[in-house]
Amino acid sequence: MTRQMNARLSDGAHVGGVRLQVTNLERSVAFYRDLLGFVLLRRDGSEAQLGVPAGGRTLIALVERPVASALPPRSRLGLFHFAILLPDRASLGSVMLHLHEQGVRLGMSDHLVSEALYLNDPDGLGIEIYRDRPKAEWRHDGTELAMATDPLDAEGLAREPGVGPWTGMPAGTTIGHMHLHVGDLVSAEAFYSDAIGFDVMVRRYPGALFMSAGGYHHHLGANTWARGAEASVPDEPQLLYWELMLRDARELAEVSARITESGGATTADGDNAAVARDPSGTAVRLVAEA
DSSP states (O other): OOOOOOOOTTTTTTTEEEEEEEEEEHHIIIIIIITOOOOEEEEEEEEEEEOOOOSSSSSEEEEEOOOOOOSSSSSSEEEEEEEEOOOHHHHHHHHHHHHTTOOOOOOOEESSSEEEEEETTTTTTTTEEEEEGGGGGEETTTTOOOOOOOOHHHHHTTTTTTTTOOOOSSOOOOEEEEEEEOOOHHHHHIIIIIOOOOOOEOOOOOTTTEEEEEEOOOEEEOTTTTTTTOOTTTSSSSSEEEEESSSHHHHHHHHHHHHHHOOOEEEOOSEEEEEETTTSSOOOEEEEEE
C-alpha cells in the first residue's frame, strides 16, 4: 500500500484509555487504586473504571473474568505494556520511592526522550510509568529520533526538586502510549502507519517500530519480541482494546475508510467510535473527540 501525504493523523491524535480483562476485580482495583493511586470513578458488578483527580476521563477500565490460563500474558501477541505518563520528573521520583517502599520490583530505563519505570499488575499485564524530557532535549540519529534503553539515574531522580511523599496519580496524568507484541513489523506498519496514519519515528531499534502523531516520540510501539506467539484466548488476562482519540467525526470516517481500503474492517461502537483489529488481533477503539 502506498502512503499518501493526506493519510496522516491530525497532530492532536493521542491515546485515550485501556480496557483490561483481569481475573480478580477486587485485587486489581486495590492495585490500581491503593498502590498506584488512581481514583475509582465507578464500579458496577464485574467492571470498574479508574482515572485521576479532576480528569473525569476513564484511563483504565477493568473487566473481571475469573477463569484464567496459566500462560503469562507476555507469551501472547497483544499487550507488551501500556504507559502511564506523569506530568513532571518530581512525580516520577515520588512514585519510584513509593513503590520501592512498598517492596515492588521495578525495571528502570532512560530512553533519551523519557525516563521510565516498569512493573506488572497482579495478572502479569505490563505497565510503564514515565515522564517525558522536554522536546528541545530530544536528539536525532540521521532522519530518525534517537531512542535507547540506557540505565536510569535513579539517585538523581530521587533527589529531583519537588519529590515528596506519594499522594496518588497527579492531575494531568494520562495514558501516554501503547506498546504491543505483533506478529511482524511489515503488517504492523501497513496497518498503523499506512492505514491509520501514524508517522514512523524510529525503525532502527532492534525488533521494534515506534510511531506517533504530531511529532511525539511515540504513541505506539510495536515489537516482534514474542515472535511465534499466538493471540490471547478469551479466558486469559489481556488487553481488550486501547483507545485512539481522533480530532472529530470526519477524521474517524477517514481513518475507518483507509482501514477498509487496506483490507481491514471496522465495526461501529456508538455514534462517535469504531473498533478495528490489527493484523495480530489486537483491538483499537477509534474515538471522535468532537
